[in-house]
Amino acid sequence: MPLCALGQALEHEVKAAYLFRFLSFVEWPQSTFLRPDSPIVIGVLGADDVLAELREIVPGRVVQGRPVAAVRLHEGASLAGVHVLFVGREAGAQLARLAPTRGVLVVSDSERGLDQGAVVNFVRAEGRVRFEVALDAAEQRELRISSRMLAVASSVRPGKL
Amino acid sequence: MRPLRWIGASVRRKTMAVVIATTVIALLVSAAAMLFYEVRTLRETHLAELRTQAEIIGRASGPALAFKDRKAAAQDLLMLRGRPDIELAALYALDGTLFASYARAGQSGIPPRAGAPGYRLEGDSVTLFHAVTDANEDLGTVFLRSSAGLRERMQDYVAILGSVLALSLAVAWLVSVWLQRAVTGPILNVAGAARQVFERRDFSVRAEKRTEDEIGMLADTLNRMLADLEREMTERREAEGAIRAADRRKDEFLATLAHELRNPLAPIRNALYIMQAARDNPAAVAEARAIIERQLAQMVRLVDDLLDVSRITTGKLNLRKEQVDARAVAQSAIEAVEPLARARGHALRVALPPTGVTLDADPTRLAQVFLNLLNNAIKFTDPGGRIDFEVEVAAGELVARVRDSGVGIAAEMREEIFEMFAQVDRSLERSTMGLGVGLSLARRLVELHGGTISVSSAGPGKGAEFVVRIPLAGERQPAARDDRAPFARASAARPHRILLADDNLDFASSFATLLRRMGNEVRVEHDGPAALAAAGEFRPEIAFLDIGLPKLNGFDLARRLRGLSATAGSKLVAVTGWGQPSDRQLASEAGFDDYMVKPVEIERIQAILRAA
Numbered sequence: 001m002p003l004c005a006l007g008q009a010l011e012h013e014v015k016a017a018y019l020f021r022f023l024s025f026v027e028w029p030q031s032t033f034l035r036p037d038s039p040i041v042i043g044v045l046g047a048d049d050v051l052a053e054l055r056e057i058v059p060g061r062v063v064q065g066r067p068v069a070a071v072r073l074h075e076g077a078s079l080a081g082v083h084v085l086f087v088g089r090e091a092g093a094q095l096a097r098l099a100p101t102r103g104v105l106v107v108s109d110s111e112r113g114l115d116q117g118a119v120v121n122f123v124r125a126e127g128r129v130r131f132e133v134a135l136d137a138a139e140q141r142e143l144r145i146s147s148r149m150l151a152v153a154s155s156v157r158p159g160k161l
Numbered sequence: 162m163r164p165l166r167w168i169g170a171s172v173r174r175k176t177m178a179v180v181i182a183t184t185v186i187a188l189l190v191s192a193a194a195m196l197f198y199e200v201r202t203l204r205e206t207h208l209a210e211l212r213t214q215a216e217i218i219g220r221a222s223g224p225a226l227a228f229k230d231r232k233a234a235a236q237d238l239l240m241l242r243g244r245p246d247i248e249l250a251a252l253y254a255l256d257g258t259l260f261a262s263y264a265r266a267g268q269s270g271i272p273p274r275a276g277a278p279g280y281r282l283e284g285d286s287v288t289l290f291h292a293v294t295d296a297n298e299d300l301g302t303v304f305l306r307s308s309a310g311l312r313e314r315m316q317d318y319v320a321i322l323g324s325v326l327a328l329s330l331a332v333a334w335l336v337s338v339w340l341q342r343a344v345t346g347p348i349l350n351v352a353g354a355a356r357q358v359f360e361r362r363d364f365s366v367r368a369e370k371r372t373e374d375e376i377g378m379l380a381d382t383l384n385r386m387l388a389d390l391e392r393e394m395t396e397r398r399e400a401e402g403a404i405r406a407a408d409r410r411k412d413e414f415l416a417t418l419a420h421e422l423r424n425p426l427a428p429i430r431n432a433l434y435i436m437q438a439a440r441d442n443p444a445a446v447a448e449a450r451a452i453i454e455r456q457l458a459q460m461v462r463l464v465d466d467l468l469d470v471s472r473i474t475t476g477k478l479n480l481r482k483e484q485v486d487a488r489a490v491a492q493s494a495i496e497a498v499e500p501l502a503r504a505r506g507h508a509l510r511v512a513l514p515p516t517g518v519t520l521d522a523d524p525t526r527l528a529q530v531f532l533n534l535l536n537n538a539i540k541f542t543d544p545g546g547r548i549d550f551e552v553e554v555a556a557g558e559l560v561a562r563v564r565d566s567g568v569g570i571a572a573e574m575r576e577e578i579f580e581m582f583a584q585v586d587r588s589l590e591r592s593t594m595g596l597g598v599g600l601s602l603a604r605r606l607v608e609l610h611g612g613t614i615s616v617s618s619a620g621p622g623k624g625a626e627f628v629v630r631i632p633l634a635g636e637r638q639p640a641a642r643d644d645r646a647p648f649a650r651a652s653a654a655r656p657h658r659i660l661l662a663d664d665n666l667d668f669a670s671s672f673a674t675l676l677r678r679m680g681n682e683v684r685v686e687h688d689g690p691a692a693l694a695a696a697g698e699f700r701p702e703i704a705f706l707d708i709g710l711p712k713l714n715g716f717d718l719a720r721r722l723r724g725l726s727a728t729a730g731s732k733l734v735a736v737t738g739w740g741q742p743s744d745r746q747l748a749s750e751a752g753f754d755d756y757m758v759k760p761v762e763i764e765r766i767q768a769i770l771r772a773a
Contacts, residue, residue, distance in 0.1 A: 014229070021227040024296045063296060128229065152224040152233045 014129045015122060016053035019086055019107060022120065023063040025149035028083055029142045032103035039067040040083050045075070047088025047109070079104050087118070100140050107131075114157055119143065125154055135159030173345045177337035184333040185326070192322045196315075203314060207307070208280060208287060214244070215291035215303045222252055222303070223295040226260065234261035248286065249306040255299060268306075275302035285312045347376040351383060364391035410580065414598075421463055425456035432456075470598045473605050480523040480609050484634060487518040487559050491552050494531035498539060506544045512551040519634040520559060526606045527631075530614075533599040534563040534627050542567030542624075554633065558612075561629040570618040570625050578616070579604045607631065656680045657773055660701035662692035662718070663736065664711050672705070672761070679770070689713020693721050700727040703773050705757075708737045708748075716751040723752040732773050736761065 023040055040063060044051035054070035061068050071082070075094060079085060084105045087095050092110040095118060106118045113121030114134040119141065121132050134157040138145050150156050218237060225233035234252050241247050241263055248268040252260040253275035262271050280289045286308045293300045354368035364387055368380040432449035439445040472478040491513050502509045520527070531550075538548045542565045549564040570578060579600050607614045612631035618624065659681050663669040666687065673683045684699050686692040688711040696704065704722065708715035715735055722728040734755040735748040748756050757765060 018228060021224075024227075024298065025224070061298075063298075130230075131228070148221075148224045152228045152230040 011129060012047070012049040013053050015047075015086075015109070016050045016057060018122070018129065018131065019050070019054060019084065020057050020061070020063075020068070022084065022105065022107070022149070023068065025146035026084075026105055027144040027146075028105075029103050032083060033066070037066060039069045040064070041081055042068065042070045042084040042086065043073040043077075043079070043082040044070060044086045045073045045088060045094065046091025047086060048072075050086060050088065087113075100137070102142050104141060105143055106137070106141075119145075123154055130154035133157065172348055173341050176340050176345055177334070180333045180337040180340065181330060184329045188322070188326055188329055192318075192325075196318055199314070199318070200311065203311065204282075204287075207310075208289075211280070211287060211289050211305055211307055212291065214241075214247070215289055215305050218250065218252075218305075219291060219293035219300075219303050220295075222261075223293055223300050226252060226254065226293055226300040227295065227298075229254075231261050235263070237261075238263035244307075246310060247305055247307045249304070251304040252293070253302040253304065255301050257302070260301060270306070272304060275304065278302070285310075343372075344376070347371045347380070351376065351380050354380075355383060358387060364394055418463075418467070422460065425460050428452050429456050466598050466602065469602055473602065478605065478609070480526055482521050482523055484519050485522050485524040485527070486516055487520050487552065488513050488516045490520075490522070490524050490527050491531060491550070491561070493524075494528045494535060495550065497528075497532055498535040501536070502539050502548060505539055505542075505546075507539060507542060508547045510547070510549045512549075512553070514552055514554055514559075518554055518559065520610075520631060521634040522610050522631065527610065530603045530606050530629060531561065531563075533603045534561075534629070537599055538563050538565035538567065538625075538627075541565065557633055558630045559633060561631075562626060564624065564626040566624045569621045569623045570616065571621050572618075575616055575618070579614075603629075656682065657702045657770060658682045658699065659684070660692065660696055660699060660704040660706075661685045662687070662689070662704070662710060662715075663707040664688060664709070665707070668759070675763070676766075679767075681770070687711075689715075689718045692718060693725075696722055696728050697725060698727075701731055703732045703734065703769070704728065705734050705736050706753075708735055716747060719748075719751040719753050732769070734769060 019042060023042075028040075042054060042058070044054065051070060051072055058068040058070050073079075073082070073085070075091070079098075079101045082104055084107060085098075086107045087098075087109065089109045092108065092113075095106075095108055095110065095113065095116040098106065098117060100117055105120065107120045107122070108114075108116065108118035109122045110116070111123075114132060114137065117137060119134055119137045121134075123130050123132055131153055132155045133145060133150060133153045135145065135150075136157060136159045139159045218241075221240075222234050222237040224230070225237060238250050238252065238261055241250050245265075248265045249263070249271050251262040251271045254260045257275040259271070259273060264271065276290045278290050278292050280287055286306055288306045289304070291303045291305070293303055350371065351368045354366055357366045358364060367384050367387060370377050370380040370384075429452070432452040435449040436446050439449075469478065495509075495511055499509065535548070535550060542548065546566045548566075549562065551562045551564075553560055604614045607629055610631050612629060614627065614629050617626050617628075656679075659676055661669055661673055661676070661683055662685075663672070664687050669685050669687065673685050676683045684695055684701065686695050690712050692704075692706065692710070693713065706715045706718055710718060713721070715737075719733050719735070722731065722733060732755070733753045734757060735751075735753040736757050736759060745756050755769060
């Protein structure tokens with residue numbers, strides 16, 4: 001089974017929780033939302049267990065004054081209306097084929113995730129789930145990531161600014 | 162009041178106690194108030210600070226909690242190293258399990274699980290559980306334990322209070338010392354003066370006035386009181402001295418009086434014995450009667466003097482002034498003393514003015530003055546001496562000089578001899594002594610005549626000279642000679658019906674005998690109503706009425722008699738005894754024609770009978 005369990009929590013549960021937490025520390029361009037109360041949409045590609053867990057978490061939750069929604073994405077689907085794209089380990093190969101899209105926080109779960117254009121990548125360190133952040137990729141997609149989130153990242157790839 | 166007993170004794174201690182007690186109480190009250198306020202604000206600010214701190218830690222550790230980053234959380238807690246008051250700190254995950262902790266060296270006791278949010282005070286420390294939220298999301302709990310530092314603060318306060326108290330007490334002591342100098346000092350000074358006066362009975366002590374305030378006024382008042390008291394005490398001492406001297410003179414006078422009254426009694430008894438034993442020898446009997454008469458005269462003079470003295474002391478000595486011839490008055494005095502002067506072998510030289518020098522005077526009293534001076538001169542001059550009596554007119558005054566070659570008078574006695582009962586020689590053995598009232602009487606009589614009396618003497622053994630000055634009558638010349646003059650000879654009067662009313666049986670019967678001897682018809686009654694009843698049938702021409710009659714007094718009796726037809730035209734004569742109201746005015750208003758004071762003189766009675 002999974003490499004390790006974090007406390008009683010299973011790895012996919014942790015990742016789902018982290019994905020939800022990320023919403024608090026990210027600032028999207030205003031134009032990516034149609035209305036002031038449009039939901040923040042998390043799209044999940046190839047990680048059904050994480051999606052299932054997210055669907056447990058999000059109902060009724062409000063982040064930055066908006067509801068949160070989790071949707072399943074298929075290979076080649078449009079990224080319009082999606083704010084967070086999680087590319088699961090099984091779908092890692094597709095990561096390189098994604099064109100950098102404005103306003104989409106791409107979160108990967110592979111060893112070279114950041115090199116392949118992800119903004120945040122889950123890593124394992126000391127038996128725990130950690131994450132790394134690529135600021136250059138964030139800048140490219142016009143996203144702003146809170147320094148408070150960076151403070152707990154296992155590593156941060158600096159941006160150009 | 163027992164704790165205050167030790168300060169009860171002294172004003173100085175009281176002021177010191179007041180100053181110190183005030184200072185201490187004020188300090189303690191203000192310190193307690195400040196401490197209470199300080200502890201409250203300290204707690205509140207401390208709690209607020211702790212909450213802020215928890216909030217900051219929560220904010221900072223939010224991501225660490227969110228992403229389960231224990232290392233980051235531990236790092237976050239480490240920043241509390243800069244806060245020495247925070248002893249323990251911990252972060253708890255959402256499920257309440259311990260996530261990260263921090264403990265200052267030597268501190269322990271981190272709760273294993275998160276508690277409910279809120280604070281608790283435990284002795285000197287405050288513990289606080291505070292929820293960590295981020296964007297409305299509960300992330301966990303932060304725990305802080307801090308020592309509020311109350312104990313240290315309290316210790317600091319007590320130390321500060323102690324030193325302030327010590328300093329204040331020192332200042333209060335200085336103030337009370339100053340107060341003592343400025344306030345109690347003058348009070349003690351005044352009190353000391355008062356005590357000195359009381360203990361030593363020395364009224365010349367004065368309190369020193371040191372200040373211009375109320376205490377200064379107290380000192381002034383005390384001094385004024387002392388001055389008054391001193392003056393009064395001096396006056397009282399002098400008055401007491403004068404009273405004692407007068408008292409002593411009176412005692413001596415009484416002794417002398419007894420002696421003088423006793424002296425004539427022995428010869429009188431001897432004479433009576435002779436009269437009894439030598440009944441057949443007319444020459445011896447005549448000799449004995451002469452002795453009795455002489456001694457009796459001496460006693461009468463003594464008693465007269467006594468009466469005069471009491472009249473003077475009670476202010477009842479009145480003059481009956483009339484136009485008198487100075488020469489006649491002097492002559493009568495000379496006639497009275499000539500036998501005595503001759504008996505003592507003195508040479509009496511007399512120089513009188515011519516008749517026609519008139520005085521407005523009481524002839525009897527004026528003669529008495531000269532008589533007293535001449536008697537004195539004779540008495541106080543050893544046998545064979547020289548007495549000069551010169552009367553002349555000078556500067557509108559009658560000047561009478563009595564000069565002798567006798568014992569003289571010491572300078573210091575010159576004023577004193579005019580005092581009542583004064584005796585120059587106080588030995589009882591001196592044969593020539595009198596009652597000591599003569600000169601005093603003489604001076605009083607001269608003063609009543611508006612004149613002066615003075616004495617001069619070259620000293621003891623060198624004689625003395627008394628000078629009497631009396632103003633002349635002025636323009637007025639003597640009217641027709643008054644037949645009632647005391648020295649006028651009695652002439653026979655026709656018989657009268659006379660009513661006599663007096664409650665003194667002896668006086669009434671002797672007076673009635675005298676009047677009957679003169680050939681009058683006399684009726685005697687002893688009270689007012691009886692006299693009134695007798696008057697109706699007896700129809701008296703003359704009535705002698707005592708003023709102090711029983712049942713109906715003399716004044717009322719006179720009014721009733723005037724109302725009776727039988728006595729409306731009778732001659733009414735008031736007779737007053739010693740000590741009775743003797744007001745001529747009252748008598749005249751009651752209807753009396755004349756007025757006599759006991760003892761009545763035969764000459765007066767004869768004059769009245771003649772006139773009726």
